[in-house]
Amino acid sequence: MRIGELARRSGVSIRALRYYEEQGLLRPHRRSSGYREYAETDVRAVARIRTLLAAGLGTAVIAEVLPCMVDSGEILAPGCPELVDVLAVERDRITGAIDELQAARAMLNGIIAATP
DNA sequence: GTTCTAACA
DNA sequence: TGTTAGGA
Numbered sequence: 001m002r003i004g005e006l007a008r009r010s011g012v013s014i015r016a017l018r019y020y021e022e023q024g025l026l027r028p029h030r031r032s033s034g035y036r037e038y039a040e041t042d043v044r045a046v047a048r049i050r051t052l053l054a055a056g057l058g059t060a061v062i063a064e065v066l067p068c069m070v071d072s073g074e075i076l077a078p079g080c081p082e083l084v085d086v087l088a089v090e091r092d093r094i095t096g097a098i099d100e101l102q103a104a105r106a107m108l109n110g111i112i113a114a115t116p
Numbered sequence: 117g118t119t120c121t122a123a124c125a
Numbered sequence: 126t127g128t129t130a131g132g133a
Contacts, residue, residue, distance in 0.1 A: 004118065014119085015126055033133085035119055 003028075006038045010046040017046070023059040025049050025066060055094050061086060 007014045020026045021036070026045060028036035045066065052062045065087065068080040076083070 002119075013126075015128085018120090019126075033119080034121095 001038050001040070003036050003038065006042060006046065009043050010050075012046055012050065020046070020049060020059075024063040025059060055090070056097065057090055061090065 001009075003014050003017055006012075007017055010017075017026065018036075021028060026038070026042060026049075028038045028042070031037050048066065048069065049062060052065070053059075057065075064080075065083055068077040068083055069075070070077050
């Protein structure tokens with residue numbers, strides 16, 4: 001599929017899809033016309049990219065983790081178990097971020113509840 | 117009409 | 126990231 005279809009199906013802007021390629025997150029083939037040709041599996045790949053970006057992971061980390069995820073996206077592809085410690089660090093960072101968000105939410109809840 | 121690259125009131 | 130210019 002071309003970039004327009006992937007953008008519609010993934011809910012991501014064409015601009016973002018080109019950016020992902022620039023960052024090495026996606027490797028679409030090129031037609032003789034120069035148009036990018038994406039695979040069916042890229043729809044799910046984009047979803048994973050969005051999830052990881054939203055979690056605060058850098059594109060460099062995502063680029064090396066993405067190819068190590070099997071269909072389910074939760075299994076480590078055989079051949080890259082050394083990523084486990086990198087993922088553990090990211091997980092701990094996310095856990096810290098969640099704690100801060102919960103603290104902020106509790107603070108706002110308190111203010112809102114105490115405001116007549 | 118769609119996509120491409122490059123660049124920024 | 127959006128948007129726009131200038132082409133194919």
